[in-house]
Amino acid sequence: MNRVYVCSCFGVTEKQVKEHADAGACTPRQIASACKAGTDCGSCVRRIQAILGRGNCPRRDLVEQGLPALTSSPEGLSEAA
Structure with a gap:
């Protein structure tokens, strides 16, 4: 599998960024x-x-209201506390 790294400091791939998005x-x-x-x-x-x-x-409406944008994370991804 060919991985395209977006962030080499933390090993984050383009796929992971898209999943978070x-x-x-x-x-x-x-x-x-x-x-x-x-x-x-x-x-x-x-x-x-x-x-x-x-x-x-x-x-975006949730973010503007001060609510967290990430209410759930995809399998295998973690949110910062």
Whole structure:
């Protein structure tokens, strides 16, 4: 299997970032909270932004209300406490 790493500092793949986005992460900060990607050297933040795009976020209303965007995580992925 060919893995495309987005964050080499923490070994986070493009697939993992997409799974977190599908679970509701709308911003690089929310991705960082879910898997630490983008929290060390920061060189992957633009790549994460590109993966997230500027599309519609299904849980943006929750985020704006101060509620957590990640209410559940996909199998095998963990959320930061």
